Structures are given as C-alpha cells and as structure tokens.
Amino acid sequence: MTTIDIYSGFLGAGKTTLIKKMIREAYQGEKIVLIENEFGEIGIDGGFMQDAGIQVNEMNSGCICCSLVGDFGRALKQVISDYHPDRILIEPSGVGKLSDVIGAVERVADESVTLGSFITVADATKCKVYLKNFGEFYTNQIETASAIILSRTGSISEEKLAAAVALLREHNQNAVIITTPWDQLSGAQILEAMQKQHTLTEELADMIRSAQSEEDDEDEEEEHHHHHHHDDDNEHEHHCCHHHDHDDEDEHHCHHHHDHDEDDDEHEHHCCHHHDHDEDEDEHHCCHHHHHHGHDADEVFQSWGVETPKKFTEEEIRNALAALDNGETYGIVLRAKGIVPTADGTWLHFDHVPGEIDVRTGTAAVTGRLCVIGSKLDEKALAALFGV
Numbered sequence: 001m002t003t004i005d006i007y008s009g010f011l012g013a014g015k016t017t018l019i020k021k022m023i024r025e026a027y028q029g030e031k032i033v034l035i036e037n038e039f040g041e042i043g044i045d046g047g048f049m050q051d052a053g054i055q056v057n058e059m060n061s062g063c064i065c066c067s068l069v070g071d072f073g074r075a076l077k078q079v080i081s082d083y084h085p086d087r088i089l090i091e092p093s094g095v096g097k098l099s100d101v102i103g104a105v106e107r108v109a110d111e112s113v114t115l116g117s118f119i120t121v122a123d124a125t126k127c128k129v130y131l132k133n134f135g136e137f138y139t140n141q142i143e144t145a146s147a148i149i150l151s152r153t154g155s156i157s158e159e160k161l162a163a164a165v166a167l168l169r170e171h172n173q174n175a176v177i178i179t180t181p182w183d184q185l186s187g188a189q190i191l192e193a194m195q196k197q198h199t200l201t202e203e204l205a206d207m208i209r210s211a212q213s214e215e216d217d218e219d220e221e222e223e224h225h226h227h228h229h230h231d232d233d234n235e236h237e238h239h240c241c242h243h244h245d246h247d248d249e250d251e252h253h254c255h256h257h258h259d260h261d262e263d264d265d266e267h268e269h270h271c272c273h274h275h276d277h278d279e280d281e282d283e284h285h286c287c288h289h290h291h292h293h294g295h296d297a298d299e300v301f302q303s304w305g306v307e308t309p310k311k312f313t314e315e316e317i318r319n320a321l322a323a324l325d326n327g328e329t330y331g332i333v334l335r336a337k338g339i340v341p342t343a344d345g346t347w348l349h350f351d352h353v354p355g356e357i358d359v360r361t362g363t364a365a366v367t368g369r370l371c372v373i374g375s376k377l378d379e380k381a382l383a384a385l386f387g388v
C-alpha cells in the first residue's frame with residue numbers, strides 16, 4: 001500500500017526544507033519516492049535533493065497543467081508499479097494549484113494507493129500580500145489543504161502571526177494550522193498533527209451535529225438549519241475535466257492579473273492557450289482548473305534561467321540577489337535559486353525569496369545553473385545583472 005502526501009506551497013514557502021525534515025525525522029525506515037514538479041526551465045531542487053540521497057523524479061516541462069496530465073500521471077503510475085514505495089511525496093510547482101494535483105492523483109489512484117495529507121506550506125510573513133496579489137493560485141492552495149504549515153513564524157510578531165492565522169482561517173475552516181517554528185518541533189510531531197486532521201474534522205463535525213440536534217430538540221419550530229453543511233465540503237473540490245472552455249484559447253488576454261485580482265475572479269476570460277495541443281482529448285483530464293475560470297501559471301508567472309560555466313564570487317551572487325529586491329527593476333521577482341562554481345573550485349548554492357538571501361557552499365553540479373521566477377521579468381536586465 002502506498003500513501004501519497006502532497007506538499008504544496010507558493011514559491012519559496014519552504015516546501016523543500018520541510019520535506020527534508022520530514023524525511024529525516026518522520027518517514028525514516030519508509031521507502032520514499034519524491035516527485036517534484038518544478039516551474040521553469042531549470043530544475044534546481046532536484047540536485048539539492050539528490051545531494052541528500054533522496055530519489056527524485058523531476059518533470060520539468062514548464063507548463064504545469066500539461067505536465068500534470070501528461071508526464072505526471074504517467075510518472076506516478078510508473079513509480080507505483082516499479083517501486084511499490086510505502087510513501088510518495090509530491091512537491092508540486094510553487095505556482096501549481098493544489099486541487100489540480102489532487103485531481104491528478106485521484107485519477108491515478110487505485111486500491112493500492114491511499115491519499116494521505118494535502119499540505120500547504122505558507123510563509124507567515126508573506127501570506128497576506130500573496131493572497132492579495134496571487135490569490136488565484138494562492139487561495140486554491142490554502143482552501144484545499146488538509147494541513148497548513150506556516151514557515152518563518154519565528155520572525156514575525158505575535159500579532160502578525162495571529163492576523164495571518166485569522167486570514168488563513170477565512171479560507172479554510174478545517175485544516176490543522178501549524179504555527180510553531182519548525183526547529184521546535186520534531187518531524188514526528190508534525191506528521192501526527194497532519195494525520196490527525198481527519199479525525200479532528202470529524203470530531204468537530206460531530207460536535208456541531210450533536211449541538212445542532214440538541215438545539216433542534218429544544219426548539220423544533222423555525223430556523224434551525226443554517227449550519228448544516230459546513231463540514232468537509234470545501235477541501236477536495238478538484239476534478240474538472242469538462243473541457244468546457246477550450247474553444248477560445250487563442251484569446252489569452254490575461255496578463256494583468258496580479259494587481260487587481262479581486263475583480264477578475266469571477267467574470268472572466270479563461271485563457272488556456274496551452275490546451276491547444278491537448279484538444280484532441282483522448283486524454284480528457286486536462287483543464288482541471290478551468291471551471292474556476294483561472295489562468296495557467298505560466299501566463300502569470302515567468303521563469304528565466306541559464307546554464308553557465310561562469311565562475312562567481314560569493315559577493316557577486318549576494319549583490320545580484322540583493323539587487324533583485326530593488327523595486328521592480330527586474331520585474332516582480334518572487335524567487336531565485338542556483339548552483340554556480342567559484343574560482344577556487346568550490347560551488348555556491350543559493351536561494352532568494354523577497355527580502356531573504358541564503359548563499360552556502362555545496363556539492364558541484366554538472367554545470368552552473370541559476371533561475372529567477374516572478375512576473376513581468378526583464379530577462380535582458382537579469383542576464384546583465386548576473387553577467388551571463
């Protein structure tokens with residue numbers, strides 16, 4: 001029997017960091033396969049994970065939807081039949097919709113597979129602004145999660161943390177929300193909390209039901225049914241596949257979403273310019289999210305990457321990463337990462353999320369690589385910044 005856990009979360013939220021911790025501390029002794037689906041041209045996490053001795057199957061075709069339906073389903077089936085792992089961890093792209101991933105997993109699942117937890121890792125310091133600006137992708141991850149694991153909770157005030165939790169609760173009443181900094185928790189504790197979710201939800205639903213029936217007994221006359229169905233109807237609303245709007249895919253006029261997402265949510269334009277080629281829907285399971293009238297991630301987010309043997313100094317990398325936070329000189333930069341050589345034969349591994357830079361030494365890669373993800377990126381300026 002294979003359990004499938006999904007670790008979603010926006011760009012730079014901390015998915016990889018959490019997965020490493022869970023593998024080390026919670027899943028030890030289990031036969032684990034990790035499936036990653038990175039957004040962008042260059043897979044970098046794959047290398048990091050392999051360094052840690054973790055098996056990675058990376059699919060890097062850039063288009064989330066297509067890689068989900070194409071490579072993803074096939075890869076998942078193959079992994080199950082070839083390896084019979086105890087557990088499969090899926091780390092979707094930071095800009096993937098969790099409901100799409102769950103849908104894709106459910107289509108593949110058979111009696112040898114149990115769906116485990118649907119985790120969303122959310123950066124407590126950024127969830128407010130990301131909900132506002134990238135609501136279409138972000139909200140879906142929050143709403144669909146069975147457990148929301150906050151990162152960086154140690155670096156914000158109690159009030160801000162409480163506000164972040166309240167905001168997340170508005171979008172998901174049922175999920176367990178973990179607010180304790182990870183270094184104070186063991187992976188086993190996190191796992192236990194994630195798994196409890198189902199029983200907790202059931203317990204809560206039971207409590208509500210019994211409160212409800214007592215209330216009904218007391219006053220059976222009028223208005224008593226306004227809290228009937230609030231239990232678990234919002235978390236697994238995935239499945240899609242109706243293909244209902246593949247008719248107009250050339251009109252992908254939807255580039256301006258991130259600043260005013262509130263109002264382009266309902267009425268709009270579904271731009272599936274990717275679906276032109278899966279139109280001949282023998283493989284019927286695309287377009288999961290089009291009933292949400294949404295965008296594909298690659299219409300909103302953009303990735304720039306290079307492979308280069310160029311040698312860098314740590315200072316050059318730090319300066320370039322710091323410059324990414326310079327207003328919108330390079331576009332709206334949400335994430336950068338890479339592995340590059342230095343002149344003395346060591347290699348630098350680096351990570352950038354807005355306001356945060358991490359540069360460390362690590363193992364060599366077959367060639368240097370770096371990538372930047374964001375929106376409205378100025379690729380020329382980025383190339384000049386990194387001198388590549």
Ligand SMILES: Nc1nc2c(ncn2[C@@H]2O[C@H](COP(=O)(O)OP(=O)(O)OP(=O)(O)O)[C@@H](O)[C@H]2O)c(=O)[nH]1
Binds near residue numbers: 093
């Ligand atoms: N201070 C702090 N840093 C964190 C925390 N979680 C992650 N980070 C850092 O944030 C950066 C991104 O973390 P990752 O684990 O790679 O995030 P990810 O969600 O896998 O990112 P993507 O590759 O964009 O999908 C790294 O530099 C981490 O060290 C946290 O809880 N606290």
